[in-house]
Amino acid sequence: MSEIVLGQAERHWPRLAALSLVMLLPSLGTSIANVALPTLAASFDATMSEVQWVVIAYLLAVTSLIVSAGRLGDIIGRRRLLLTGIAVFAVGAAAAAVAPDLRVLILARGVQGAGAAVMMSLTIAMVGELVSKDRTGAAMGLLGTVSAVGTALGPSLGGAMIAAFGWPSVFAALALMGIGALLIGRALFPADAEAAVRTTGFDSIGTVLLALSLLAFTVTLTMGAQLSPVGISGLAALAGFGFGAFVWHQARTPAPLVRLDLLRDRRLSTGLASLALVSVIVMATLVAGPFYLSQVLGLGSFETGLVMSVGPVVAALTGAPAGRLVDRAGSHRVMVAGLVPVIAGSVLLAALPARFGVGGYLTGLVLITSGYALFQAANTTSIMQGATSDRRGVTSALLGLSRNLGLITGASAMGTVYALGPFFADTLGLRSGDAAGLRSTFVVATVLAGLALGISLWRRRPG
Numbered sequence: 001m002s003e004i005v006l007g008q009a010e011r012h013w014p015r016l017a018a019l020s021l022v023m024l025l026p027s028l029g030t031s032i033a034n035v036a037l038p039t040l041a042a043s044f045d046a047t048m049s050e051v052q053w054v055v056i057a058y059l060l061a062v063t064s065l066i067v068s069a070g071r072l073g074d075i076i077g078r079r080r081l082l083l084t085g086i087a088v089f090a091v092g093a094a095a096a097a098v099a100p101d102l103r104v105l106i107l108a109r110g111v112q113g114a115g116a117a118v119m120m121s122l123t124i125a126m127v128g129e130l131v132s133k134d135r136t137g138a139a140m141g142l143l144g145t146v147s148a149v150g151t152a153l154g155p156s157l158g159g160a161m162i163a164a165f166g167w168p169s170v171f172a173a174l175a176l177m178g179i180g181a182l183l184i185g186r187a188l189f190p191a192d193a194e195a196a197v198r199t200t201g202f203d204s205i206g207t208v209l210l211a212l213s214l215l216a217f218t219v220t221l222t223m224g225a226q227l228s229p230v231g232i233s234g235l236a237a238l239a240g241f242g243f244g245a246f247v248w249h250q251a252r253t254p255a256p257l258v259r260l261d262l263l264r265d266r267r268l269s270t271g272l273a274s275l276a277l278v279s280v281i282v283m284a285t286l287v288a289g290p291f292y293l294s295q296v297l298g299l300g301s302f303e304t305g306l307v308m309s310v311g312p313v314v315a316a317l318t319g320a321p322a323g324r325l326v327d328r329a330g331s332h333r334v335m336v337a338g339l340v341p342v343i344a345g346s347v348l349l350a351a352l353p354a355r356f357g358v359g360g361y362l363t364g365l366v367l368i369t370s371g372y373a374l375f376q377a378a379n380t381t382s383i384m385q386g387a388t389s390d391r392r393g394v395t396s397a398l399l400g401l402s403r404n405l406g407l408i409t410g411a412s413a414m415g416t417v418y419a420l421g422p423f424f425a426d427t428l429g430l431r432s433g434d435a436a437g438l439r440s441t442f443v444v445a446t447v448l449a450g451l452a453l454g455i456s457l458w459r460r461r462p463g
Helices: 002-034 037-043 053-076 078-097 102-123 133-165 168-188 204-226 229-250 260-264 266-296 301-308 310-329 331-351 353-385 389-419 421-428 436-459
Strands: none
Touching: 002 053, 002 078, 002 102, 002 133, 002 168, 037 053, 053 078, 053 102, 053 204, 053 389, 078 102, 078 168, 102 168, 102 389, 133 168, 133 310, 133 353, 204 229, 204 389, 260 266, 260 389, 266 301, 266 310, 266 331, 266 353, 266 389, 266 436, 301 310, 301 353, 310 331, 310 353, 331 353, 331 436, 353 389, 353 436, 389 421, 389 436, 421 436
């Protein structure tokens, strides 16, 4: 019996390693491109607001298409679609590497984001086909670690490649890695079972409604400062109308993109809500941190980057142990245990940096990122273990969508809170001064973390 279990584990780990490479690429695709923006602005004689679309196009494609990609994987087979998504990612990256102008580069990044949407939605979904339930936590922890490594590695790797070979090398490297992932995935990923190829139709109308609604919503958040009040109001109204039409359509179509009864499942709905809230907080550290460290504490770009890299490094080191802890202690206990340091870290970031400088900032940052790694491993494991085989793709996609919307909201809303720090500090009766922005941001973050904890505790209540 032990030999059978050992043999299964030996088959699982190479496949999980291949899945980890697929998980690495979408996060690397975001972070490695950020560092190229100044070089792209100089190369194409463009403004920073224009080259930002190299990142925004990628994020918009991922956010708009991720749920549709997950559902499509449930219908036609996850292996088949995942390999297609990797190929699209590689083609988009290759096109970006040889782009003759900024418009072509932005279009290529949108194509790359479409491939990344498939990869993000189906990577986690395929875990259920590779490992047993008692090892799901460890697998989720591994994937969380790999994602954090991609985020941490991107800026330093991208900077080194740009300095040595120029900006096209960044996208060429992603294309080569995508080709490698495709070849490895073809060799190692298990074939789709016949039962996985569904006869249920694909909800194309729902796909269009959701994609357009999410596109309008994310553009409102990411580009709101560059739009007129009329433009912002129009996009917000379009997003609201689109979401309403999507819900109405889902309730009436025989083959919905997202079954609304799924969202009545308390484990899923509370997990998605708490993940979005915690993602807002994580993004707050990435948005407010650089401004505070450079403008208030006076750190140079290298020192600021070094301090900022501590967060992803801590998340990477915590991810795998967090997954093993989930398998041993249970997802709900670890989830609550992870939210406690997120709350504590938010409190300390509001209080300590003004007095203790970089040391105070790092104390709060380490607590938040380690707590986030615990929470994410437990939350993802709990939700995916409750998903039936024919709904793993869309469930995984909903997790990715919740996280992305939290990150986008955090980038917009928490950036605004930081900028209006003195006003919020006066309104809340806090001390103003240089630390007002950071203090106000993480007072709000503390409230959000407390709300996430309350939601997670309510999750286990009977009824």
